[in-house]
Amino acid sequence: MKKLLLVIATLVVMPAAIAHDFDAGSIYIDHPMVEEAPPGARVLGGYVSLHNQGAEDDRLVAIESTAAEKVEMHRSVVTDGIARMTPLTEGIELPAGEMVWLGSDGIHAMFIGPDKRYVAGDEIPATLVFEKAGRIDVTFKVEERATTRAPGHGDHAQ
Amino acid sequence: MKSLRVLRIVLWALVLVVGAGAAYLFLSARNAPVDAGPAVYATPFTLIDQDGNEVTEADFLGKPSAWFYGFTHCPDVCPTTLSEMSALLEALGPDADRLQAVFVSIDPERDDVATMKDYVEYFDDRIVGLTGSLENVSAMAKARYIFFEKVPLEGGDYTMEHSASVHLADAGGSFFGTLDGEEPFDTRLQKLRRLIE
Numbered sequence: 001m002k003k004l005l006l007v008i009a010t011l012v013v014m015p016a017a018i019a020h021d022f023d024a025g026s027i028y029i030d031h032p033m034v035e036e037a038p039p040g041a042r043v044l045g046g047y048v049s050l051h052n053q054g055a056e057d058d059r060l061v062a063i064e065s066t067a068a069e070k071v072e073m074h075r076s077v078v079t080d081g082i083a084r085m086t087p088l089t090e091g092i093e094l095p096a097g098e099m100v101w102l103g104s105d106g107i108h109a110m111f112i113g114p115d116k117r118y119v120a121g122d123e124i125p126a127t128l129v130f131e132k133a134g135r136i137d138v139t140f141k142v143e144e145r146a147t148t149r150a151p152g153h154g155d156h157a158q
Numbered sequence: 159m160k161s162l163r164v165l166r167i168v169l170w171a172l173v174l175v176v177g178a179g180a181a182y183l184f185l186s187a188r189n190a191p192v193d194a195g196p197a198v199y200a201t202p203f204t205l206i207d208q209d210g211n212e213v214t215e216a217d218f219l220g221k222p223s224a225w226f227y228g229f230t231h232c233p234d235v236c237p238t239t240l241s242e243m244s245a246l247l248e249a250l251g252p253d254a255d256r257l258q259a260v261f262v263s264i265d266p267e268r269d270d271v272a273t274m275k276d277y278v279e280y281f282d283d284r285i286v287g288l289t290g291s292l293e294n295v296s297a298m299a300k301a302r303y304i305f306f307e308k309v310p311l312e313g314g315d316y317t318m319e320h321s322a323s324v325h326l327a328d329a330g331g332s333f334f335g336t337l338d339g340e341e342p343f344d345t346r347l348q349k350l351r352r353l354i355e
Contacts, residue, residue: 038280
């Protein structure tokens with residue numbers, strides 16, 4: 001019985017330990033990450049998913065980090081073949097009950113002027129500032145850049 | 159009688175010449191790309207590569223090429239395009255030798271030679287990185303119908319708007335087509351294979 005409890009406890013606790021998430025009351029913050037950039041890059045793209053589980057709409061008004069000169073929220077879009085970037089100066093709306101992913105629709109956090117070179121495995125401390133949920137400290141994990149490689153393309157190379 | 163014989167030889171010679179000419183025209187027409195436009199990629203330019211060498215259009219002719227125009231202060235579209243270019247080169251395997259991939263900075267005021275070297279070689283050292291004077295970059299972009307524009311941001315900073323797709327040129331410098339980031343990876347790979355065939 002004791003053993004069974006241990007197994008159950010492990011199953012319950014383990015995913016929480018492996019997953020990388022933060023709970024800010026009504027806002028569930030999942031997997032803040034930054035893509036590793038080339039040496040000397042003055043900007044880093046940051047991504048995170050935000051699930052507003054509360055009954056009220058909220059808004060991500062700012063991201064602060066001591067590891068960069070400033071952090072801005074942007075949307076990059078490609079329209080008529082032209083890449084454009086618009087600063088989201090009003091922040092990002094988080095409608096009640098919905099999940100908003102910085103990473104889709106070209107929305108991202110831009111860490112400008114990082115204090116050093118960050119490589120995969122590093123962590124960048126930051127604070128997400130919500131209009132209603134307040135200030136939440138999180139850690140952006142630096143990860144290798146993912147490419148949309150064709151599955152198993154390595155095997156097809158001639 | 160002798161003059162008739164000469165005439166016959168002359169006429170047969172003419173038949174040979176016309177036949178050879180027709181055959182030449184037929185074969186060369188068959189080998190020409192179907193929709194080769196004007197060779198805008200053969201338009202003269204002078205820029206600096208990531209090793210500090212001056213390069214011109216001549217350095218990129220004679221081999222098909224894939225060109226992307228972006229800037230290093232770009233967190234999203236540009237690094238994604240370059241890492242996908244690297245993945246495409248990898249997927250081409252040894253055939254990648256028959257293609258030259260080039261990244262041109264349309265923000266040469268911030269992208270100096272050292273920045274370009276670090277940047278392109280991080281993704282793939284087979285990608286050439288070009289920068290230069292704003293005047294020279296602008297002239298190249300204009301000749302190739304590439305759009306870019308500086309857009310001021312709050313606080314005195316700026317960002318760049320720019321043509322987003324990868325432009326392909328054949329060995330003679332004619333525009334061959336584009337790779338679009340929205341297309342499936344395999345579509346883009348097939349386009350590159352068709353370009354280097």
